[in-house]
Each structure stands twice: as structure tokens, then as C-alpha cells.
Amino acid sequence: MKILVYAEQQDGHLKKSAVEAVSFAKQSFESLGNINITVLLGGQVNQQAAADLGKYGANSVWMPAQSTLNAFEVHLHSAAIQQALVETEAEVLVMAHTYCGKSLAPRLSVAWDAALAAGVNGPPECAADGSWKVQRTVYSNKGIATYSVWGARRILTFTPNALKPSDGASPCAVTAWNVSLDSVSARTRNLELQKVQGKIPLTEAERVISGGRGLKGPEHWHLIEDLAEACDAATACSKPVSDMHWRSHDEHVGQTGITIKPDLYIAVGISGAIQHLAGVSSSKTIVAINTDQDAPFFKVADYGVVGDAFEVLPQLTQAIRRLRKG
Amino acid sequence: MNILVCLSQVPDTTTKISFTADNKELNKAGVQFIINPYDELALTKALELNEGGGGGTVVVVHVGGADAEPVLRKALAIGADQAVRINAVPMDARQVAGEIAHYVRSASFDLVLAGRESIDYNGGLVGGMLAEYLDWPLVNVATAIEGGAGGSMVVCRDMDGGREKLEVNLPAVITCQKELTEPRIPNMRGIMAARTKPLQVLSPQGVAADMQLLEHALPPSRQACKFFEIHQMDELVEALHQQAKVL
């Protein structure tokens, strides 16, 4: 089976999701035997980093020869992927369910006339009749649905952090790929780009420290940031915290905010309302810190501390620093 | 501008989710259905864009059964001029987008707004698929929308690791994220007016679905919480390191 993987880059660096996408394709379909994975890079990156995708299962990597794709524009990228789908004769397209993936996959599903299994939690179960069984969370993490997917062409997008990439194979060849997009033009014009500088993007983070109204004001956020720094975590917050502008809106997690799935989620001074949990409850390990021993968060947490955040946080930060030093 | 807003109806955010005995469907007993929160923002934004000058009509469209009519009436009460219901059982995003695309082609809209995602199936797909069916540009996850008069709009959108401001020509499909505006609550006059506004029911084209839902399950339940005292932070860190293996 021929598989095309779309691997995202930003500013010339492969995103974490690029390696995950290659690994996801390999782990999903290697049991079928005789698979061939071509990776299309969504822009130009370092040659070595591109070749290293072979370690995760890529058979070949296509690096755009032109700089046209270096900045993300959904219509250009969608056209480039369609071109690569034709050239590779792929039957399956794999990409991450990130902001880019969420813009591209639905367009491609219609343009390429492919069934789209979006935001799946793990590799599909491949049935003997050729159909897939996939699982995804629904009702904002309050349920899991199993679907059957069929059709000659299929697109699979997976939630970031869905599986641990495993390397082991060797680097592969990187081909300069001619993007022939002469007949296609960008359909949006970039006016301004604001990048969150020097922070771990929330959706990619393996660890997240999140603060709620219990922190009493933005001036206390250094406690959250110190803990985040001590364990290389991203920071997040509850909805009222971003509504009150204590923290910027892109940190808001929950049903109406971002959905995340880190390995570790530490909730500090957050009650655990159902709408908040909707965005975080599939985190692997949850720690709750709250003065109220009856706070709903303790019902879903794996570990809990009943106590005042202002006392607990410095102690916890110190303890983590001790572990990391020792 | 003539603006179409795609509305889905979803269980209220406080709903405790459970499924029918065969796990095929949501247990609807006692569930309150609401306009998907992002679609509510889209509707409010559509009204604001037209109030800001130019005028035009705002139509809401839903693909689904008659049980959604209270939600469509609510949209009319909030201020939409007209509601359209395409009478099909929604199966997947491609079917829903395909049905809406057919309706859009039969009318003349400058702009289609949808939600960033529905909070029940969380696909985030209908808007993008609709854009492709129509061959219109797409801006996904917009946090601000301005302009329109000169045939283009300026939109801010969320992206991985930041935010982008961009310009897009009309007609276009834009999907809506919070921060765009605050949802409007219907007032008495709106509720009265909604009774006489048109709610049109259309027959579906019969666009096929690609996926079949086999079953639902509840997320695996978690183990009971293990508590640590404030003087036991080293023990907590040890547990995160050794047992959970997340540090």
C-alpha cells in the first residue's frame, strides 16, 4: 500500500507532529506488509532532519525545491498535496489533526474524493475486508465513538500526542521535489503574523501546568511559570482566567477552548467544572491542587494535594528541581 | 451582505453523557439541546457585520430532523431573517457539507459562517469541506472578522503557535472561534418576531456518507485519586517519576 504523509514545518524546523505523523503511518499499517511511505514536507527544512524521518519509517522524503510552501497557506498546501497524491499514487494520506491539518484535511477529502477519519485517538484496526475501525473522542471527551471507514481513498488525521514515535530504522533519501503550482494561487493574503515566542506550544506540550481562579490574580502567575519551567511544561488556564484577561485567550483549555492530551496535566486552583474537564480529561496523568477537598477535580485526578496553591506550588517546584538535579 | 450561518444543535454543555442500550445513540432523555456555542457566535457576528453598514439578510441552515426546529426558532429570535432546514439525518461531515453546498449554489451568498467545531462530534470539518465543494477560499478558526464592503474581509485566525491576520476575497467560508464576539440573548420582541419568520424545509439531495458509526463508549474510568500532604512533595514527584513516568 502506498501512503503519503504530510509533515509540517515552521520556520524551517520540522514540527513535533511531523515525526509523529511518520510514526503513526508506520505503526498503523506495517502489519499489512508491503507498505511504502513517502513524506511530503510542508516546506523546506534542514536536509539531515528530513533524512532522519527515515528512522521512523519513511521510505522517501520529498523536499519542495521551491520556497512557495514555506509559509502556510491552506489553498497552496492543499494543491501541493494533491499533486503529490497523484505522483505517488497513494491510497492513504496521513497528517496530524493540528490547526494546519484541520484546515487541509476537509478540503482534501472533498477534492480528492476520499473518506476522512479525522482526529483519531490511535492507529486504525484494519479488518480483513479492507475497512478500518477507528476511534475518536466525541462529546468533548465525554464519550468515545468507533466508526467503520471504507473507500478506495482515505485520509487519516490523528490527535497530537496520540502515540510515542519509535525510531529504529535508518535515515532515507531526500528528493528535491518540484512544486508545480503555476495554475494555483494563494487565496488569502497574509497581513501580519504574531508568533508566541519562546514558549512550548500548548497543543504539542507533553506537560501542562494550568491555573484557575484560585490563583486570585495575574500577579501570582510566576508560581505557575516557575513550576512549568522546572519541568519543561507549557502553561494553560481556565476560561474565567482568560475572560478576565489574567492570561491570554490562547491558553484557555476546555470545551470552548483548546483540547489537550498531554502526558501530565497539573491543575492548580481550578474547580474541575464539566466544561473544563472536557478539554483535559484525556491527559494521561492528572494532578489537582485545591484548597477544597470536595473540588470535583479530585474525582478525575490521579494525584491530589489538598492545600493552598501559594504554599504548595513553591514546594512542588523545589521537589521537581531536586529530582532533575539528582 | 447576504450571509449564511451553519447551525448544528448539540447537548447543553453541562449534560452528563450516556448512551442507549445498544450504544448506537446518545441517551436523549432529559437532555437540553442548544445552538452549538461557536455557531451562536457566528450568528451574532453575521448580524453585527450587517448592522455595521450595508445591510443584507442573514439565513441560518441546519441539516437534520424536525426536532431541531426549536433551536432554529431561537436563531430567528436572536435575529436571523430566515431559517432553512434540510431534512436529512446527519451522518457525517461530508454529507452535511454536501447538502449545504447544494443549497448555497441555489442562492446567492457573499459569506458562509460555520463554527470552529461542533461540541458533540468535534469534527471541525463541515466548514472546510463546504469551502472545497463551493471552490471558495477558507479561513479556519477566526477570532476577528472585519470589512466586507469592498468585496474582501480582514480576518484574524488562530494557528499552531500563534495568530495570523489575513485578507480574503468574498465569497468565502469562515469558521468561528470564541473571542469573535459575545453571544446575543433573544429579547421579547425577537421571540415574538421569530414566530412569523420563514422556516423553510428542503428535501435533501441524498449525498452519501463515508463513515458508519458502530458504537459509543464512555471513557475508561480513572483510578481513585491518591492524596499527598504538603510536606510530601518529594513523594509526589517520585510517584510522577517512577509510577506514572511523566517526569
Ligand SMILES: Cc1cc2nc3c(=O)[nH]c(=O)nc-3n(C[C@H](O)[C@H](O)[C@H](O)COP(=O)(O)OP(=O)(O)OC[C@H]3O[C@@H](n4cnc5c(N)ncnc54)[C@H](O)[C@@H]3O)c2cc1C
Ligand atoms: C457554555 C460554557 C462553556 C464553558 N467552557 C469552559 C471551558 O472551555 N473551559 C473552562 O475552564 N471553563 C469553561 N466554562 C466555565 C466553567 O463552567 C467553570 O465556570 C470554570 O471552569 C471555573 O473556572 P475555575 O475553576 O478557574 O474557577 P472556580 O470555579 O472559581 O474555581 C476556583 C477553584 O480554586 C480553588 N481555590 C481557591 N483558592 C485557592 C488556593 N489558594 N489554592 C488552591 N485552590 C484554591 C477553589 O476551591 C475552587 O475549586 C464554560 C461554561 C459554560 C457555561
Ligand SMILES: Nc1ncnc2c1ncn2[C@@H]1O[C@H](COP(=O)(O)O)[C@@H](O)[C@H]1O
Ligand atoms: N447538521 C448540521 N447542520 C448545519 N450545520 C452543521 C451541522 N453540523 C455541523 N455544522 C456546522 O459545521 C460546524 C463544524 O461542525 P463539525 O464539523 O461537526 O465539528 C458547526 O459549528 C456548524 O456550523
